Amino acid sequence: MMLSLRILIPLLVINNIALAQTVGGHVSGSINKEPLPLVSVVLQKENTTIATTITDKEGLFRFYVSLVHHQTYILRLSLIGYYSKEVSFIYPDTSVLHQLVLEESKTILAEVTVTGKQPLLMRKSDRTIINIENSELANGFSASEVLQRLPGLWVDNMGNIRLKGNQSVTIMVNDVVQRLDTEELVDYLRALKSDEISRIELIPNPPSEFEAGGSGGIIHIILKKRNKNGWTGSFNTEYRQQADKPYYTTGAMLNHQLNKLYISGSITFVRDTRSITEKTTITYPHLSSFSNFTHRGEKVQRQQYRFAAVYDLSKSQSLSLQSSFSKTNWRQQFFSDEIYKAYQLSYGKATSAKQRILNFTGATLNYSYRPDTLGTILKVIADFSNNTRDDNSEYNKINEDQYKQRQWRAQIPVNTRIFSLQSDYTKIFTPKTLLKSGIKYASISRDNKMVTEDLENASWTLTPGQNNHFLYAENILMLYVSAEQKWRNTTVNAGLRAEQTFSKGNEISSSITFSRKYLGLFPSVFLMQSLNAEKGTTITASYSRRLTRPALNELNPARIEFGSYTSVSGNPNLQPQYSNHFSLAYQFIKNHSLEAYFVHTNNFIALSANTGANNSIDYHTENTGTTKEYGIEYSSTIFPVKSWTINTSLSAYRSVYSFNEKPYRLTSFYASSIHTLTFTNITDIDVMADYRSPYIYTNLYTYGNFNMDIGFSKKILKAKAKLRLGFTDIFNTSREKEWTAEKNYSIAFYRKRPTRSIRISFTYQFSSGKKMQAKNIDMGGQEERRRAGN
Structure with missing residues (x-):
């Protein structure tokens, strides 16, 4: 090879x-x-x-x-x-x-309204492009909600974003990989509003110029460009009623061009209040069981600020800076009824309060040089981010048996710093020959503490075995080269990427230390054959090798308790998992595509559970061996009439896991359909529906789910503003239901969030000045942020 x-x-x-x-x-x-x-x-x-x-x-x-x-x-x-x-x-x-x-038009096109728009979906040989701007998804949604509505893409109950069956993905925003743990990434995407997004690219089998991290491909979010000289901006606000609790957000964006300097800024505020119900039943041998019925109240306050600037050093050189800051204050109250059934029934109650404060600060400096007009470009990108998370929790357990009563608290501060420096060079020799190469260095450091105390005799004392101080450092050096050549109707792209990883961990409290050093080679090959250019008929074959490094929280050996009978701990012995991806795609009649794929993974990282003391369930991550997944996907865009567009996605896949020396197999199905109806000068209507059949993830069985949304949009104030009324989960069928079975236990879990809601949003756009070319600010260096939590 x-x-x-x-x-x-x-x-x-x-x-x-x-x-x-x-x-x-x-x-x-x-x-x-x-x-x-x-x-x-x-x-x-x-x-x-x-x-x-x-x-x-x-x-x-x-x-x-x-x-x-x-x-x-x-x-x-x-x-x-x-x-x-x-x-x-x-x-x-x-x-x-x-x-x-x-040539720029001499006529100033002030207040011109562009009524035509790009199709929602555009399919290319290696990716699918979803044009969010001017679509039914452009207003009244967060980035997280937009992703959940994209065909072929879904979000599981843990918040993990999946593409192509059950494969996890990497999130990029303006060429920057988001190196965040699941919870922090969800929070980041909730703060990003859909009216800031231009388009989203789904890249299921990325070539070598993309980082090898992530088993299921890349989702690339490209933020909106501003295209008028002088001042441009927008204001947006939304109110949502979710069951008996409100949600509202407001934000503004402002951009200005001054000679060679382009500046842009935005601000967003969110207040979210909601109620959630949960039920967990753990069944042990001899029919003993523990049941927990929980009502959770949440209050979230979030604010986010962004600033960007671009300065043109010359006609061929530019320097840009982008910075962002966000803060989230997340408060939760838990009220639980507990029933423990053994030789006799035992009743209890538990209350807990949790506050999480998240702070994110990041800055990216980008230099670009274009030596010719063919598209040759050199980029140098430096990126730095600092993430902090402070968790403070208090628990109070009341039981008929006084020996089972307990009151304790936990403080978990985490700080993660990430720095990366990269250089990318693209040389276009002719429109049919190009070469890409690059080098990148990334550094991650984390400081994670945990202090747990029990209330005994009216004083707080440290809980034995549940106090932790974990230090972790990781350095990654990456290189890649790729070339593309075209002959007649054939395109060939081949590349090779190398990534060398050095890491060290130190659990100070227990004197546990570990170090890792491993080199990975990641080839990729892409072949495309055009069969009929006028009809858009092509055949595409691709192969790539990828890896998934353990998330930073998965390496920390600390044990954290969640309630009376559940805990989770990390595993410092985790190794990265490696995946081989094969796909064969057929695109026909321009707007239809059919794809078959196969993914084979070694050292698969999965969450396992064992019964501990007092029948508690202790979760931990481990490498479980090999997994396989193969499936077929169909997608299409059709226009029954001029004002009606239908985007459809259908898929079937089979998952095969080997877990705890037992095989787990299941065939699953997914279907989604997005209908857009445009009635000129009246309203636009969009209907979105999707269904996912039951699926498995190792030994976790998740039940099927159906969801349907409908929205109405209307342009007002001479098309400067847009008013939207939306109804989500109109049949209130969306819920989370799971089941896990092992030798010594089985777990049934159910959660209902306030998914059915009514929302109304308003967006106003303004501008003054001449037309201009928008600045695109590239960011670089955050694959680490996908894995690093706060």
Whole structure:
């Protein structure tokens, strides 16, 4: 394999004399020569349209079409705020397309309303693009809620985002991997509002230029660009009634261009109050059992601030800075009734209060240099973040048996610092040959303490065995190279990534230390064959190797109690898991795709449970061996009539686990459908429905779930504002229901959140000044944030 790659990569770079039938070029503005994204590009022959596309964020476009030598073709370019342009060329001479310039319109398009919009879904060879901006998802949602509504994507009961059956994913925002544990990532996505999002890219099988972390691919969130000179901004507010509790949020965004300096800022406030009910039943041998009925009240206050600036050093160089700060105050109250059934019934009550304060501060500095107009670019990105989390909990257990009564408290402060530095270089030799390479260094440090005390004789004393001070440091060095070459209707992309990891852990309280050093090689190969360019028919095959490192909280050996009969502890002996991904996809009739995939994972990391003292359930993570998953997915976009769009996703997959020397197998199904109806000058209606059949994750069996939402949107105030009325989970069928069985116990769990709600949101956009090219601020360096908690 290594020898083949060493031979293949240079051949792909050198061989630029093939008979490629690919048309590509670059589009920029006439004033500042900045690349123009979202330019409509139409390729025609004798007044017949052959293909259409839009330019990317670098102003680049490409067509994969069959062209005839010595035939004349016409390229039409258009973008709001610029004069349209028409260019003719005789194939194969496409040099005129390498640098296309659009002249800015002399007419100021103040308050122009663009009624046309991109389709919700756009499918490319290696990813699916969901255009959030101007869609039914653009207002009144958080990023977390948007992800739950995307076809083929779902969120499990633990908050883990899944893609392609049951595969976990990595989240990126503006090229920055979010290195956060599950709870912190959920909080981050809840704070990010949908009106800040331009589009989301689903990349199930990432090439080598992406970090190898994450077993199920990458979800890339691209934030909205501002496209007017002078001042632009927006204001949004939302109120939601969820059962008998309210939720409301408000936010604002402001952007300004001053000569070579572009600045942007935003602020968001959230208040969320909700009630949750839970039931847990643990059954032991000889039919003894423990049941817990809990009512949980939550109050969440969240605020988030963002600032960004870009300065153009020259026409080809720019320097950008992006910073963000967020703070969350999360209060919870638990009221539980407990029944323990053994030789006789025992009744008890438990109350607890928990406060979690989260603080996140991050900054990214980016330098970019574009030496030519073909799209060649050098980027240097430095990123730093500091995460703190302070958990304070108090527990009070009251029981008929005074020996089972207990009052205790816990304090768990955590601090995580992450720094990364990377350089990426993309060289485009011709529209059919390119080379990418890069190097990256990432450093993670964590300081985690836990202090647990019991109330005894009116004084607090340390609880034996439940006090912990854990220090962890990790350094990762990453390198990659990839090349892409096209011949006629065939595209080949091959790459290799290497990641060297050094880590050390020190549990000071118990003098447990460990260290790791491992090197991983991650090849990727991508092949695409165009069968019919006009109909968009292609076949795509891909392979990649990926890894999942243990999350930082999974390595801490501390044991944390949750209530009377449940605890969780980490495992310092965890090893990373490695996955091999194979896929074969067929795209036809432009808007339909069918894909089969297979994933094989070694050293699979899973949550296991054992019975401890007093029949408590002790959870811990461990490497469980190998797992397999294979499945098939179908997705489509159809237009029954002009004003009605239907996006459908169907999938079936089979999961195979080997856990505690027992096999677990199950075939699962998933279906989702999004309907959008547009009634001009009246309202837009969107209906979203999805169903997931029961599925397994090792020995955890999760029951099926159905959800349906409906929303109504209306543009008002000369289309400057948008009013939206939405109803979520209208049949109130969404719930979390799980079952786990082992030799010495079985656990049945049920949770109901206030998923049925009514919401109303209002968004107002304003602007003053001339049209301009938006600045895109790249961030880099947060795969660590996916794994690092606060």
